[in-house]
Amino acid sequence: MENNSPLPFSAADDAAPETGAAATSAFAPRTDLSGLSRHAEAIRQELSKIIVGQHALAELLLTAILADGHVLLEGVPGVAKTLTAKLLARTLAVSFSRLQFTPDLMPSDVLGTSVFLPNKSEFEFRPGPIFASIVLIDEINRAPAKTQSALFEVMEERQITQDGTRYPMTDPFVVLATQNPIEQEGTYRLPEAQLDRFLFKLNVGYPTLEEEVAILQGHHSGLGGTSLERVQAVLTADDLRQLRAQVQRQHVEPKLLEYIARLVGQTRAHKGLYLGASPRASLSLLNGAKALAALRGRDFVTPEDVQYLAPHVLRHRILLTPEREMEGHTADDVVQQIVQQIEVPR
Amino acid sequence: MVIISLLIRLRRLSCLLVLLVALTPAWSKPKPKPQADLTVRPLPADRTTIVSLRRPAEQQLREFRAQREFQYVEVKSEHSAWDLFWARVWQWFSSLLATRGGRIMWEYGIYALLLIGFVFVVLKLMQVDITRAFGRAPRRSSLAYDTTTEDIHTLDFSALLAEAEATGNYRLAVRLGYLQVLKQLTDQGLIQWQPEKTNHDYVHELGASSLRPPFRELTQQFEYVWYGEQNDLSAAQYALARDARVAFQRQLASTRHAA
Numbered sequence: 001m002e003n004n005s006p007l008p009f010s011a012a013d014d015a016a017p018e019t020g021a022a023a024t025s026a027f028a029p030r031t032d033l034s035g036l037s038r039h040a041e042a043i044r045q046e047l048s049k050i051i052v053g054q055h056a057l058a059e060l061l062l063t064a065i066l067a068d069g070h071v072l073l074e075g076v077p078g079v080a081k082t083l084t085a086k087l088l089a090r091t092l093a094v095s096f097s098r099l100q101f102t103p104d105l106m107p108s109d110v111l112g113t114s115v116f117l118p119n120k121s122e123f124e125f126r127p128g129p130i131f132a133s134i135v136l137i138d139e140i141n142r143a144p145a146k147t148q149s150a151l152f153e154v155m156e157e158r159q160i161t162q163d164g165t166r167y168p169m170t171d172p173f174v175v176l177a178t179q180n181p182i183e184q185e186g187t188y189r190l191p192e193a194q195l196d197r198f199l200f201k202l203n204v205g206y207p208t209l210e211e212e213v214a215i216l217q218g219h220h221s222g223l224g225g226t227s228l229e230r231v232q233a234v235l236t237a238d239d240l241r242q243l244r245a246q247v248q249r250q251h252v253e254p255k256l257l258e259y260i261a262r263l264v265g266q267t268r269a270h271k272g273l274y275l276g277a278s279p280r281a282s283l284s285l286l287n288g289a290k291a292l293a294a295l296r297g298r299d300f301v302t303p304e305d306v307q308y309l310a311p312h313v314l315r316h317r318i319l320l321t322p323e324r325e326m327e328g329h330t331a332d333d334v335v336q337q338i339v340q341q342i343e344v345p346r
Numbered sequence: 347m348v349i350i351s352l353l354i355r356l357r358r359l360s361c362l363l364v365l366l367v368a369l370t371p372a373w374s375k376p377k378p379k380p381q382a383d384l385t386v387r388p389l390p391a392d393r394t395t396i397v398s399l400r401r402p403a404e405q406q407l408r409e410f411r412a413q414r415e416f417q418y419v420e421v422k423s424e425h426s427a428w429d430l431f432w433a434r435v436w437q438w439f440s441s442l443l444a445t446r447g448g449r450i451m452w453e454y455g456i457y458a459l460l461l462i463g464f465v466f467v468v469l470k471l472m473q474v475d476i477t478r479a480f481g482r483a484p485r486r487s488s489l490a491y492d493t494t495t496e497d498i499h500t501l502d503f504s505a506l507l508a509e510a511e512a513t514g515n516y517r518l519a520v521r522l523g524y525l526q527v528l529k530q531l532t533d534q535g536l537i538q539w540q541p542e543k544t545n546h547d548y549v550h551e552l553g554a555s556s557l558r559p560p561f562r563e564l565t566q567q568f569e570y571v572w573y574g575e576q577n578d579l580s581a582a583q584y585a586l587a588r589d590a591r592v593a594f595q596r597q598l599a600s601t602r603h604a605a
Contacts, residue, residue: 030574251573251574251575253572253573253575256573298569298570298574299574300569300570300573300574300575301573302544302545302569302573303544303545303573304544304545304546307544340542341542342542343541343542344541344542344543344544346525346541346545346572
C-alpha cells in the first residue's frame, strides 16, 4: 500500500492496532482460529518470496479472499499490481484464468459463446475464460462499458446465463482486477454498478526507499525477479471454504451493525457527495470486518476493524460533487471525514 | 451587375414578343370550329299526365320529432359554486386594487416576493440550512444514533460497579470498570475524551508512558468481553479483569501523586 502517500489512509494507518492474538489468556477467543492464522501466515510467506513490502496490501487481499469478495487494484504502471494478484492466485490450489482487457474485447470473449455443431445439428456452449476460481482481469478499465456489463451477473450472482441456460461458477470464485488510474491514457471509468460489485478497491502505491533498495538488491543478486515457480500453493478450495465458514461465525456486537449502517448511510447524506454508497457496501464492510478480525486472531469485530476497512470499501462506491472535486478533495478525504464524525460504539 | 443587365434585356425582349403577337393579322389566327346548337328551348307542356302529390305520414313525422337527435333545445350554462366563489374572489381583488392602498400594496408586494425569492435562491446556493429558522428540526436519518450512551462524567461508577458485581453481570462490570479508567485518564489530562475516538486512539495518546502497556491490556480485556459478547463470563475471569483494573488505577494514582 502507499507508504509515503499524503492520503489519510496510508501505510502508517494501515498498521494493525495493538490488539489481536496476544490478548489475555483468560479472554481467549472461543473459536479456534489457529488454522486460519497458520494458513494466512503461509500465504504471506509465499508472497514475500517475490513481493517486497506491501504487507498491508497482502493482508487486505487475504481479507477479501476470506470475505468472498472481489478486489480492484488500482495503481500506476510498474507497482506490481498484476504480479501480486498472480502470486496470490498461485498460493491457492484452485483454477486460475487471466484476461487482458482491450478496447475491442467482446462480452463473448469473456463469458463464452454457443458454437453450432453441424454433425449434431445443435449448439454447444463453449465456456469463456471467466470460468475459473481465480480470475485475474488485467487493465480492466481498457475495455468499453459493453464488455464491462458482461461481468455484472457473474460477479454478483456467481453464474452466467447464456441462451436461457444458467451456468454456475465454481466455488470459490474471486475476480482480481487491476487498473490504471482513470487519468491515464486510454482508460475509461468503470460503471458504478460494476464498481459496487468489488469488495475493496485497493490503491497500490510506490514502495518506500528501503523497499525499493531491497527490490534492486534482490534483482541484482538474482534472487529477485518474477520466477513464479518459487511460489507454492498452500491453500486448497476445501480449506478456503472451511475458513470462510469460520469467518461467517464471527461475533458482531449489535451496536457495531448500527455503526456500519450509520457510516454508510452518512455517505448518502453528505453534501460533498453526489452518489452515496449502497446497502451492498454495508454488507461488504461487515463481511470484510469479520474476515479482518479473524486474520488478526479475534473471534469478534471491533470498531477499529470497521474504521480500517471503511476507505477500502467505500472509496470506489461514492462520487464527489463537482465542487468538491474542484476543491481538490478525494473520496478518501470524505470517508475520513465521515469516520471522524460518527460516534464510536463503546 | 451583369445579371441585372441580363434581366433588363430579357424583359425588353419579352415586351417585344408580346407586341408582335398582338400585331399578328387575323388570318394568321386558327379558324373557329363549328359548334353544336346549344340554345335551351322549353319543353312542351304535358297536359295529360296527372301529378300526384306525395306527403309524409303524420305518424312518422311525429316519431322523427320525438327522437333525441331532433331535440334542438339550447341548454343554458349554469355557474357552479366553485365558479361563483372565484368570481367573488376576483371581484374582491379587483375592488381592492381599485383603491389607492390596494395599488400600493400590490406594487410593493411584488417587490417583496421578488426579494424573498432572491434571498431563498442565494441561501440555497450557499447551502445554508434554513429549516431551523422556522423552528423545525433538521431532517434526520431514520436510523438515528443512540444518544443515550453513557456520559462518563456523570456516571456513579462505584454504585453501578457494585450493583453489576452483586447481580453477577460481569460483562457490564468490565465495561463500567473500563469507562471508569477512561474517565480517570481524562481527568488527569492524559487523554482527550471524545465519543468519536476509538479505544486504540486513547492507547496511542498515552505515547511512551509506562501506563501504556497496562492500559493496552485493559483495552484488550474490555474488547474481548464487550465486543466479543462474553455474556457468560465466570467470576474467576472477572476477578482477573478487576485485579488488572485496580492495579492500573493504583499506578495511575501514583503517577498523579508523583506529578
